[in-house]
Amino acid sequence: MAMDLASKIEDATVMLIKAASIYLPLDVKNALIKARDLEVNTLAKAQLEAIIKNCELAEAEGKPICQDTGLISFYVSIGDDFPIKSKLIDILNKATIRATKEIPLRPNAVDVLSGKNSGDNTGRYIPSIDWELIPNSGEVKITVFPKGGGSEGPCIAKVILPTEGLKYAKKLVLDAVADAGAKPCPPTVVGVGLGGTIDLAVKLAKKSLLRPIGVRSEIEEIAKLEEELIELVNSLGIGPHGVGGKTTVLDVHVDCAHRHPASYAVAVLFNCWAVRRSTMTIDSKGNVNFITHEFMNKFWR
Amino acid sequence: MEYYLNTPISDEDIRKLKVGDIVYLSGIIVTARDAAHNRALSILNSGKQLPIDLRGLAVYHCGPVVDKRNGEWVIVVAGPTTSTRMDALEYDFIEKTGVKMVIGKGGMGNRTVEACKKFGAVYTIFTGGAAVLAAKGMKRVLDVHWLDLGVPEALWVIEVDKFGPLMVTIDSHGNNFYDSINKEVYRRLREEIYPKIGVKA
Numbered sequence: 216m217a218m219d220l221a222s223k224i225e226d227a228t229v230m231l232i233k234a235a236s237i238y239l240p241l242d243v244k245n246a247l248i249k250a251r252d253l254e255v256n257t258l259a260k261a262q263l264e265a266i267i268k269n270c271e272l273a274e275a276e277g278k279p280i281c282q283d284t285g286l287i288s289f290y291v292s293i294g295d296d297f298p299i300k301s302k303l304i305d306i307l308n309k310a311t312i313r314a315t316k317e318i319p320l321r322p323n324a325v326d327v328l329s330g331k332n333s334g335d336n337t338g339r340y341i342p343s344i345d346w347e348l349i350p351n352s353g354e355v356k357i358t359v360f361p362k363g364g365g366s367e368g369p370c371i372a373k374v375i376l377p378t379e380g381l382k383y384a385k386k387l388v389l390d391a392v393a394d395a396g397a398k399p400c401p402p403t404v405v406g407v408g409l410g411g412t413i414d415l416a417v418k419l420a421k422k423s424l425l426r427p428i429g430v431r432s433e434i435e436e437i438a439k440l441e442e443e444l445i446e447l448v449n450s451l452g453i454g455p456h457g458v459g460g461k462t463t464v465l466d467v468h469v470d471c472a473h474r475h476p477a478s479y480a481v482a483v484l485f486n487c488w489a490v491r492r493s494t495m496t497i498d499s500k501g502n503v504n505f506i507t508h509e510f511m512n513k514f515w516r
Numbered sequence: 517m518e519y520y521l522n523t524p525i526s527d528e529d530i531r532k533l534k535v536g537d538i539v540y541l542s543g544i545i546v547t548a549r550d551a552a553h554n555r556a557l558s559i560l561n562s563g564k565q566l567p568i569d570l571r572g573l574a575v576y577h578c579g580p581v582v583d584k585r586n587g588e589w590v591i592v593v594a595g596p597t598t599s600t601r602m603d604a605l606e607y608d609f610i611e612k613t614g615v616k617m618v619i620g621k622g623g624m625g626n627r628t629v630e631a632c633k634k635f636g637a638v639y640t641i642f643t644g645g646a647a648v649l650a651a652k653g654m655k656r657v658l659d660v661h662w663l664d665l666g667v668p669e670a671l672w673v674i675e676v677d678k679f680g681p682l683m684v685t686i687d688s689h690g691n692n693f694y695d696s697i698n699k700e701v702y703r704r705l706r707e708e709i710y711p712k713i714g715v716k717a
Contacts, residue, residue: 258683262643265681269646273593282581282593282647319592321581322667330551332666365598365622365644386715393705396698398598398622400644447709451701456644457623458683459697489645 220299221306223501228310228357230515232287233318234508235359235493236279239270241507242427243465243490250402250455250462259460263402266455266488280489284320285361287311287342290425294352298499303355304344311335311342323364345422358425358494363487366403369395372417372482377474384409384481385444391483392448392464397457400487402465404428405448408482411472416480423468424486437469444469455488465490520678524572525616527636533684535693539640540680544658544673545574545619549597551669552662553605560612567661568673570613577602577620579668581647582657589657591674595647596621599639607631619682623694632688639686653679 239247247270251263273280289307293300312335314320324338325331336342349356371391375383388407395403408420431438444467454460465488474480494506505511521529523543533539546568548556556566580594599620602609606618610631617637618628621644632638642650659673685693706717 261681265643265646265649269643269649272648272652276648278593278648278651279581280593280647281645282579282595282650283597283645284581319581319583321579325666332668334666363645368598368600382714385713386710389705389709389713393701396623396701397644397694398600400621447712450709451704453697453701456621456641457694457697487645 220499220501221302223503224299224303224355224497225306225310225313227495227497227503227515228307228359229314229317230511231357231359231493231495231505232310232314232320232361234505234511235361235491236284236318236320237273237277238508239280239489240427240492242429243488244270246428246465247402247488250465254455254460254462256454256458256460258458259454259462262455262458279318279320280491281363281487282321283363283365284318284323285363285491286323287336288360288362289342289344290347290358290360290422291344292347292349292356294349294354296353296499297355299355307342307344308337311337353499354496356494356496358492360425360492363400363489366399366485366487369399370482370484372413372480374413375479375481377477377479380479384479385447387481388444388467388483389447389451392453393451395485396453399485400489401453401457402455402462402488404465404486404490405444405467406484406486407444407467407469409469409471409480410474411480412475413480413482415472416482417484419470419472420482420484423470424484424490425492426468428466428490432469434471437471441467441469523574525574526572530616530636530638530688533638533687534689535684535687535691537684538680539682539684540678541574541617541682542677542679543573543675545576545676545679546570547576547578547580547594547670547672547674549577549579549669550601551665552671553602553609555662555665556613557605557608566613567671568659570615572614572616574617574619575609575613575615576674577618580672582667582672589660591651591654591657591672593647593651594654595645595650596642598622599624603628610635610637623685623692629686629690629692632686633690636688638684638688640682640684642680642682650679653677
């Protein structure tokens with residue numbers, strides 16, 4: 216029974232990676248279409264047209280949207296009563312290796328010391344796995360979030376003075392976007408983490424990238440800050456692929472944690488326009504439900 | 517203006533291109549990223565020859581997704597990677613290999629502008645992330661070298677047919693399309709946005 220469940224999770228995870236790599240989530244597609252329809256700059260509009268056409272081709276041909284199929288991260292929320300726990304590490308690793316061959320993906324896991332590519336997208340701590348526990352649940356929820364290298368380059372994390380506060384945090388975000396220019400493949404989604412220890416700020420910024428486009432923070436003041444940042448960033452005029460235009464970001468997501476009295480951590484993370492994320496749940500009987508890519512349920516039995 | 521060019525690209529072809537022009541390229545392009553640039557330069561600096569003569573060809577900043585079917589390499593998808601990573605190496609690369617076109621995304625800096633002017637080359641961009649679209653212009657893999665660097669970093673020699681649209685963002689006359697955009701972005705940031713959030717530059 217346990218073996219059966221393990222192989223089901225592995226198979227479903229291969230499909231989950233496939234869904235993320237080939238089919239953009241609906242919120243991202245709609246945001247790109249909206250950006251194209253709003254755009255008046257002809258160069259910017261042409262870039263968005265190419266992006267949208269590319270996504271249609273990827274779906275029609277079943278090929279990855281981008282050649283940079285990313286470094287693979289998993290976000291796992293596991294119910295107290297779900298029968299398989301630490302074994303998931305091995306299962307997710309195996310699924311990553313299989314997905315690399317079967318889709319195929321580009322091998323992107325490189326040994327930091329030797330520079331050698333492992334060839335199968337796994338390695339030390341990779342794929343990375345983030346764990347969360349869900350009380351009173353018998354399900355596991357798995358999100359895969361492959362992230363390309365271009366949008367890693369301009370990411371920053373910094374501790375500012377508490378006396379500088381929020382307005383300097385805003386400045387850091389705007390400076391980071393201006394410095395990033397065309398490099399992270401705009402229109403991007405920007406994730407901002409405020410407070411906590413610096414590693415927590417980075418984690419919050421990263422996790423906020425998982426939030427669907429257009430969904431505001433549940434904290435009212437943070438939601439307002441997001442709206443302010445979206446407007447300010449888009450007034451910079453960087454535009455799609457830096458050719459100018461209205462849309463530099465598809466969204467800005469902010470999250471925060473209580474901070475130390477003496478420090479104010481700020482993290483600014485980018486995701487390219489190809490926000491590839493895919494989520495499923497599996498219950499203890501092995502019933503799989505693809506949530507972000509519902510149509511995948513048809514291919515699953 | 518729109519141009520259809522073939523490799524080997526002539527000096528005359530290059531000199532007529534201006535920033536903002538669109539190019540569709542046919543012939544042979546060779547992929548090279550950070551590691552391949554480094555290796556190429558160290559080979560050339562030691563007086564040896566590269567496995568392929570790049571004179572008149574285009575270098576493509578790209579690490580493709582490839583598949584081996586019936587013993588043959590096939591390009592699955594192959595969009596551009598961020599060119600700034602190669603910026604520090606491109607001057608020497610253009611000078612020593614004789615490539616006429618650099619293809620990438622995200623823009624390149626002053627030294628590359630200088631090289632394009634001096635040695636008669638251009639830098640063009642393809643839409644970043646549009647990897648399926650890019651692969652449409654690729655006919656076949658002619659060869660691959662340096663696979664020991666890993667699939668993304670290897671030199672993939674690819675036959676292309678009307679590969680594009682490629683937008684010229686650095687021409688051979690000293691112009692850089694991104695310079696004017698960046699200047700305006702930083703002006704807006706400092707003069708319009710900083711006062712709105714109450715900070716100084």
